[in-house]
Amino acid sequence: MGTKSAERSFLSNPLKMSQPLGGALAFLGLGGALPVFHGSQGCTSFGLVLLGRHFKESIPLQTTAMSEITSTLGGGENISAALLKIFEKGSPSIVGLLSTGLTETKGEDIVGEVRQFLKLRKETVKTPVVAVSTPDFKGGLEEGYQAAVCRIVEELVPGTAPKKPFQLNILAGSHLTVSDLDYLKEVTGRFGFEAVVLPDLSRSLDGFIPDRFAPMSMGGTTLEEIRSMGGARATLVIGKSLLPAGDLLFRKTGVPSVAISRLMGLEAFDRFLLTLSHLSGRAIPESFHRERGRLEDAMLDSHFFLGGKKAVLALEPDLLNDFAAFMKGMGVSIPLAVSPTEAPILSEVPADLVRVGDLGDVEEGAGSHRADFLATHSHGRQASQRLGIPLFRMGFPVFDRLGATHRLLIGYRGAKETLFRISNLFLAREESPDPETWYPGSSGEPVVFDDREPVPIRPVVSAQLPPPENA
Amino acid sequence: MLTQKVQEVFNEPACDHNKKKSESDRKKGCTKVAQPGAAAGGCAFDGAKIALQPIVDAAHLVHGPIACEGNSWDNRSAASSGPDLYRNGFTTDMSELDVIYGGEKRLFRAIREIVERHRPPAVFVYQTCVPALIGDDIESVSKIASETFGIPVIPVNAPGFVGGKNLGNKLAGEALLEHVIGTVEPEVSTPTDLNVIGEYNLSGELWQVKPLLDRIGIRISACLTGDARYREVASSHRARAAMLVCSKAMVNIARKMEERYGIPFFEGSFYGISDMSESLRNMARLLVSRGAPADLASRTEQVIREEEEIAWEAIRGFRKDLEGRKVLLITGGVKSWSVVSALQEAGLVVVGTSVKKSTSEDKDRIKELMGDDAHMIDSMSPMEMYAMLKEARADILLAGGRSQFVALKAKVPFVDVNQERRFAFAGYRGMVTFVHEIHRALTNPVWEALKKPAPWDPDCRTTPIF
Ligand code: SF4
Numbered sequence: 060m061g062t063k064s065a066e067r068s069f070l071s072n073p074l075k076m077s078q079p080l081g082g083a084l085a086f087l088g089l090g091g092a093l094p095v096f097h098g099s100q101g102c103t104s105f106g107l108v109l110l111g112r113h114f115k116e117s118i119p120l121q122t123t124a125m126s127e128i129t130s131t132l133g134g135g136e137n138i139s140a141a142l143l144k145i146f147e148k149g150s151p152s153i154v155g156l157l158s159t160g161l162t163e164t165k166g167e168d169i170v171g172e173v174r175q176f177l178k179l180r181k182e183t184v185k186t187p188v189v190a191v192s193t194p195d196f197k198g199g200l201e202e203g204y205q206a207a208v209c210r211i212v213e214e215l216v217p218g219t220a221p222k223k224p225f226q227l228n229i230l231a232g233s234h235l236t237v238s239d240l241d242y243l244k245e246v247t248g249r250f251g252f253e254a255v256v257l258p259d260l261s262r263s264l265d266g267f268i269p270d271r272f273a274p275m276s277m278g279g280t281t282l283e284e285i286r287s288m289g290g291a292r293a294t295l296v297i298g299k300s301l302l303p304a305g306d307l308l309f310r311k312t313g314v315p316s317v318a319i320s321r322l323m324g325l326e327a328f329d330r331f332l333l334t335l336s337h338l339s340g341r342a343i344p345e346s347f348h349r350e351r352g353r354l355e356d357a358m359l360d361s362h363f364f365l366g367g368k369k370a371v372l373a374l375e376p377d378l379l380n381d382f383a384a385f386m387k388g389m390g391v392s393i394p395l396a397v398s399p400t401e402a403p404i405l406s407e408v409p410a411d412l413v414r415v416g417d418l419g420d421v422e423e424g425a426g427s428h429r430a431d432f433l434a435t436h437s438h439g440r441q442a443s444q445r446l447g448i449p450l451f452r453m454g455f456p457v458f459d460r461l462g463a464t465h466r467l468l469i470g471y472r473g474a475k476e477t478l479f480r481i482s483n484l485f486l487a488r489e490e491s492p493d494p495e496t497w498y499p500g501s502s503g504e505p506v507v508f509d510d511r512e513p514v515p516i517r518p519v520v521s522a523q524l525p526p527p528e529n530a
Numbered sequence: 531m532l533t534q535k536v537q538e539v540f541n542e543p544a545c546d547h548n549k550k551k552s553e554s555d556r557k558k559g560c561t562k563v564a565q566p567g568a569a570a571g572g573c574a575f576d577g578a579k580i581a582l583q584p585i586v587d588a589a590h591l592v593h594g595p596i597a598c599e600g601n602s603w604d605n606r607s608a609a610s611s612g613p614d615l616y617r618n619g620f621t622t623d624m625s626e627l628d629v630i631y632g633g634e635k636r637l638f639r640a641i642r643e644i645v646e647r648h649r650p651p652a653v654f655v656y657q658t659c660v661p662a663l664i665g666d667d668i669e670s671v672s673k674i675a676s677e678t679f680g681i682p683v684i685p686v687n688a689p690g691f692v693g694g695k696n697l698g699n700k701l702a703g704e705a706l707l708e709h710v711i712g713t714v715e716p717e718v719s720t721p722t723d724l725n726v727i728g729e730y731n732l733s734g735e736l737w738q739v740k741p742l743l744d745r746i747g748i749r750i751s752a753c754l755t756g757d758a759r760y761r762e763v764a765s766s767h768r769a770r771a772a773m774l775v776c777s778k779a780m781v782n783i784a785r786k787m788e789e790r791y792g793i794p795f796f797e798g799s800f801y802g803i804s805d806m807s808e809s810l811r812n813m814a815r816l817l818v819s820r821g822a823p824a825d826l827a828s829r830t831e832q833v834i835r836e837e838e839e840i841a842w843e844a845i846r847g848f849r850k851d852l853e854g855r856k857v858l859l860i861t862g863g864v865k866s867w868s869v870v871s872a873l874q875e876a877g878l879v880v881v882g883t884s885v886k887k888s889t890s891e892d893k894d895r896i897k898e899l900m901g902d903d904a905h906m907i908d909s910m911s912p913m914e915m916y917a918m919l920k921e922a923r924a925d926i927l928l929a930g931g932r933s934q935f936v937a938l939k940a941k942v943p944f945v946d947v948n949q950e951r952r953f954a955f956a957g958y959r960g961m962v963t964f965v966h967e968i969h970r971a972l973t974n975p976v977w978e979a980l981k982k983p984a985p986w987d988p989d990c991r992t993t994p995i996f
Contacts, residue, residue, distance in 0.1 A: 317995055326992065329985040334994040336985075343986045351984055358976050359938040363952075367970040390974035489952070492734025494611045494741075497959040501741035505722065505749040 071419025072438065074373050075399035076455060078193035079157040080106050081203025081233060083120055084455075085211070086155030086189075086276070088231075088258025089285075093151035093275040095121040095141060097134060097169055098159030102195070112458035114264045119275045121145060125161055134162050135172045142176060146184060151275040152282055153215075154188040155207060160195030187282070189214045199400040200455060201300045201375045204233040208257065208304040215282065218311055220289035227252040227338070228291045228314065230305055232298025234378035234454070237265040238467040239322075243297070246332075246470065249346060250339040255284045255291065264464065288312065293338055295319055298377035299404045320377070320404065322469035323385035323477070325354055331470075347471070354471040354478075358389065361478040364485045366390035371425040372410070373418060373435035374454045376402035382434060382453070383408050385474065395424035397435075418442055432484060449484040532662075535704060536692055573690030575658050576602060577698020581779065582654055582686060582705070584730045584755040585763060586610035589650040592621040593637050593668055594658030595629075598690070607952070609734040611757050615650055624660060633666045641675040641683060651760040652682040652710075662689035682760070684709045699779035706754070706763065707786050714764035716751065721822045723751035724813055725766050725793065727784050728775035729800070731756025735956035739800055742837065742957065746829050748813055754783060767791045771816035773798050773809060794820070800956040802869045803841055807834045841958040845876050848969045853877035855972055858924035860884045860910060860933065861947050869947075869964075870899050876965045881924050882907050912936045926972055941980045943971035 079096055083106060086094040096103040103122035110118040123141040125134055138156065145154060158169040173190035191210045193203040208230060227247050231240055240261035247254045262278035269277050288294075289312035296305035296318045305316035317334060321327035329351075332343045368391050372383055376398050383396050387409045396410035397420050405413050414420065418435065422442035425433055433439050434451040437459045443450035457463030467473035494503055572580075575598055583590050586608075592599035603619030610616065622640045624633045641653055653675070657668050672685040688701035724743070729736055736756045743750060752758060752766035767787065772795035774784040784795040794816055798809035814822075814830040857878045859869065870880050882905035883896060896906060910918075915933060918924055919940040927937040930948035937944035945967050947955070955964040983989040 319995060325979050326982070329982075329990075329992050330995050333985045333990075333992055334996075337994040348984070348986070355980055358980060359941075362971075362974050362976045366974040366976070388975055388979055390970075390976055491607075492609050492737060492954060494734075494737045496734055497738045497954075497957075498741035501744055503744065505720075505744045506747045 070417040072417055072422070072441065073399075074397060074417045074421070074435065074438070076109075076200035077102075077106070077160075077195045078198045078200070078203030078206070079159050079195065080109065081200035081205075082155065082157040082191050082193040082207040083110065083118075083203075084200070084233060084260070085204045085207035085258045086153070086157075087118070087263055088256075088260040088279045089153050089155075089211070089276060090262070090279045090281040091152035091273075091275050092155055092279065093119050093121060093145060093149075093153070094155040094157060095123060095145070096157055096159055097123045097138060097141075097167075098125055098161045099130070100124045102159045102161070109456055109458075113456035114266075114464055115461070116264050116266065119273075123156075130161055130165065133165065134167055135175070138169075138172050139176050142184075142188065146186065149274055151186060154186060155211075156188060156190040157193045157203070157207070158191070159193070163192065163194035163196070187215060199375070201233055201377065201402065202400060205300045205303065208301055209307055211257065211285065212288075212304050212307045212311070215285045216288050216308060216311055217286055218289060220287050220312070223253075223287065223290045224292050225252055226287065226291040227254045228288045228294035228308070228316075229254050229256045230294060230296045230298075230301045230308070230316075231256050231258060231260075232301050232377050234298055234375055234381070235260075236466055236468060237261045237464040239469045239473065242467055242470055242473065247295075247335060249344045250335045250341055252292070252335075252339060255288055256280060257285060257288070260464075266464075289314060293317060297322065299380075300377050300402060320407070321381045321384055322473075323381045324388055324474045325351070325358065325471070326388065327381070327385070328470050328474070350471040354475045357475040357478045361482040362390060364482040365478070368392070368431040368485075369394055369428055370432050370434060371395045371397070371421055371428065371430045373397040373399075373416075373421045373433070373439065375399065376404045376408075378454055380404045380408045382468075383410055385477075386434075389478070394428040394430065395421070397421050397424070422446065432481070449488065451481055451484060532687055532692065535687075535701065536697065572695035572698070573659075574688040574693045574695070574698035574701060575656060575690045577695035577700075577779075578686050578688035578702040578705070579656060579698075580695070580730070581699045581702035582755060583616050584608040584610075585652075585654070585758045585760055586616045587613040587650065588652045588654055588760050589615055589618070589620060589644045589648055590654045590656065591637075591640055591644060592619075592656045592658060593624070593633065593640075593661050593666065594621065594656075595624045595660050596621065598656075598658040607733050608730050608756060609732070609737075611737075613759075615648055618648075620644060629660060629664060632664060633661050634668075634671050637661075637666065637668065637671050638675055641671075642679065645679045645681060650681070652684060654684045654686055654705075656686045657689045659689045659691045662687075662691070682709065682713070682764075696779060700782050703780045703783040707783060710760075710764050711783075711787065712764070712767040712791070714761055716765035716768050719751070719768050720749050721770060721820070722748045722817050722826065723769040723771075724748050724817065725752050725754065725769040725772035725787070725795075726750055726756075726775065727754045727772055727787075727795070728780040729753055729756045733952065733954040735800065735954045735960060738954055738957035738960045739806075742810065742833055743813075746810070746814070746833050747826065748817065754780060767793070769793055770820040770822065771795065771813065773813055775799065800960070803838060803872055803958060803961050806957050806961075807838060810834055837958040841962055842875060844962040845872060845965050848965050849875075849877040851969060851973055852965075854879060855925045856881045856923070857968070858882045858915070858918060858927050858929075859947075860907065860915070860927070860929040869961075870896065872961050872965060873968075874899065876968070878968070881905055882918075884910070916940050926968060928968070941977060943974065943977060945971050 083094040086092045100122045103120055107118050107120045123137040125137055129137050169190045169192055173188050189210050191207045193206055237260055240256055244254045257280045259280045263276045291314050294305055294308055294314050294316035296302055296316050299320045302318055309316050322331055336343050370386055370391050370393055379396055379398050383393055393410035396408050396413045397416045398405055401415055425446055432449045433443050434453055436454040437452055437457050439450050452460055467476055495501055599619050599621035622636050628636050655668050655672050668685045672683040676683040684705055686705045688698045751769045752762040772784055772793050774795050774797045787793045788795055796812045798812055799805040810830050814826045818824055818826050855878055857873055857880050859880055861884055873880055884907050915936050919942040926943045928945045928947050931946050934944050953963055954960050985992055
């Protein structure tokens with residue numbers, strides 16, 4: 060096992076998504092929030108389209124529309140202009156301003172600029188504006204998301220809040236789906252907890268059809284909830300990438316945090332339930348017994364198809380780790396796991412080789428290791444086609460299948476569904492054997508030897524035999 | 531008439547199993563009739579269809595209400611190298627009116643439509659319980675249809691209620707003997723022409739064998755009935771020798787073809803490395819005795835040597851992981867001792883094996899391999915099996931598909947060895963696949979995970995996360 064970086068100086072079929080996109084995703088999980096890219100309009104438009112293709116929703120995302128001239132002179136003016144325009148047109152409850160490669164290249168201090176802006180307009184602007192530095196040229200989606208969540212905690216969570224012993228904070232990693240978030244709330248609820256999920260995409264990008272339309276996120280964690288986080292019993296940090304945000308929250312408020320890196324599969328979820336039982340002082344509710352039994356049965360039924368298979372995975376670090384361990388436990392071997400970016404969790408990923416790379420690496424590795432399937436986002440479809448092996452779509456973006464955000468991946472229930480879905484990939488392509496399956500290149504005709512040609516004759520014996528009865 | 535046929539089929543002189551029985555027992559036949567309340571095995575119709583459906587270019591039409599074909603079609607894996615007409619489920623789907631007024635007209639129309647639409651070289655018509663009960667005469671309908679449409683229409687008179695699957699196999703054989711075999715003369719005949727009887731090419735197993743015969747120079751003139759074409763079966767009476775694949779299901783065909791056409795046969799198996807080699811040798815021996823070139827034998831030996839070496843080598847490769855793991859082997863038709871030796875070569879310990887269909891000679895071979903304390907099992911109830919697995923007296927169960935859930939509910943790995951399985955286990959390559967499958971099942975980490983107690987179990991050692 061080891062981590063290795065790409066030796067190539069170019070990316071061949073990128074796996075990576077940009078930092079600002081991750082940042083925008085985090086803000087989209089806050090109620091009434093409006094993410095704004097501080098950069099040229101093109102970056103925003105690409106991000107908008109990609110998020111739209113994945114979530115199948117209209118995405119509120121604004122731009123400071125930097126031009127060639129403003130980029131050179133500095134973007135402070137554009138930030139002010141854009142923010143003023145936004146407040147004039149509507150009233151978002153939070154604005155998330157995310158820098159891009161363009162503005163970071165100039166070394167612009169986006170946080171300072173926003174502080175300046177707010178200071179000058181103390182009387183008129185009451186809406187919090189959270190600026191996050193998310194240069195395109197560093198990190199990827201997970202880092203951008205992490206940076207945004209850290210800044211949200213930093214800016215919006217007060218040091219003290221009324222104690223609420225039955226409140227749990229959940230810092231939700233970017234790898235969780237809408238259904239995962241719903242399920243986390245349901246599960247913690249079964250232990251008597253009320254969860255504040257930050258960010259909460261299950262209330263904004265879940266496809267719910269509202270009766271009004273607003274150019275901002277339609278739901279998500281409210282400001283009020285964010286301000287209550289300091290009074291919670293504990294914070295569950297789902298995904299190690301959000302550990303810095305958990306630490307920050309702890310330092311600010313003293314609420315202890317528990318880092319949960321795995322939620323997929325039997326053992327991972329056993330541990331999670333034990334943790335909740337420990338935190339709540341309650342026994343694990345009976346309702347989980349049946350769910351666990353069903354997963355066990357699904358494991359038995361699916362191990363025939365998964366055991367001994369080889370998978371090449373290419374996912375954001377937290378998802379990569381959880382999914383790899385889950386698959387490994389099902390007897391799938393993982394010759395190669397590719398992450399778009401470096402992350403501490405990569406050292407835990409149970410694959411023969413873990414490397415930072417792109418879909419070009421995935422295709423090459425899957426080819427040379429004769430992998431049986433790939434698991435990555437929709438862009439893996441080309442490699443999957445060329446290699447002739449199935450693609451299990453997960454992560455971001457999934458734009459060529461419906462319902463990606465509604466797939467439950469975590470818990471006994473999610474694991475069960477995942478096992479069935481992957482097994483079905485194989486069942487759908489069970490190949491029928493042909494005459495050359497076991498001996499390729501065999502002629503199909505018996506050799507003629509002893510210099511004797513096959514004889515196109517009636518056999519001699521037939522004369523001595525009785526004629527066929529029914530001839 | 532049918533009862534007479536059934537009696538005759540039961541009284542099978544070439545079945546050594548049968549020879550050892552008393553006169554009265556013999557009449558009862560080797561298929562036990564299902565008792566009310568017992569979990570049911572397949573009916574005679576099922577057996578007949580299994581035996582004939584692998585004739586891939588023919589149409590197979592089931593005369594009866596929807597249950598017989600509707601509940602059973604498209605569930606077996608007989609493979610074809612070409613035509614796939616056989617995979618279509620054709621049934622007359624008799625209605626209430628047909629039951630009252632008779633279904634013969636409908637059957638005739640069905641045959642006509644199938645002939646017009648698909649132009650098959652032949653149509654097999656299967657009788658089932660309901661039309662048999664109301665007296666539909668499929669033999670006459672088939673005869674008229676055959677004359678009208680100018681192609682063979684073969685009645686297969688094996689309605690379910692006459693008995694089990696095995697009997698159905700035999701009645702299917704009777705249908706072939708009566709209506710098909712010997713009705714066409716072959717275009718070509720060679721001194722190495724061989725019939726393979728009772729091999730259905732499930733999961734393509736014939737193709738684990740045929741390439742070797744090609745290499746040796748043996749021509750399969752007809753396989754009954756795996757991947758067969760109607761014409762091949764119809765002209766199979768000109769072969770020089772035959773192999774009867776050991777399931778005994780089609781022993782009547784082999785014997786009667788010997789009687790009628792002088793085609794000698796031997797009984798053999800493609801399962802297990804030593805059995806496979808033995809079968810190849812017997813083929814060569816019989817063919818040479820019937821006039822094939824004498825060097826057929828040495829060519830056979832060479833192929834055996836090459837293939838055995840590759841297979842043993844591959845099987846030994848699994849030893850590292852499999853050494854000492856305990857196997858419970860409950861096979862149906864497969865001769866177990868032949869498989870036992872391959873398992874032992876892979877380092878596995880066979881803690882029990884079924885001998886239900888083994889001859890005393892087979893039993894001696896097992897004792898030779900496994901020692902005197904060889905655990906030979908005549909029959910084992912699911913409960914006993916479950917207990918044995920649960921108490922870890924065996925690490926893996928190799929058995930038929932019906933036992934799968936016994937093993938899985940005991941959280942013990944399982945490999946399917948009967949005919950509905952997904953993998954081909956015949957010949958040398960097949961035996962390697964078999965051991966590979968055992969390896970794949972035994973080394974899966976899922977068993978360990980499943981055996982850990984649930985988090986609410988007092989024995990649970992899993993800790994919360996902190
Ligand atoms: S027992 Fe009779 S009715 Fe039932 S499936 Fe068999 S043939 Fe059909």
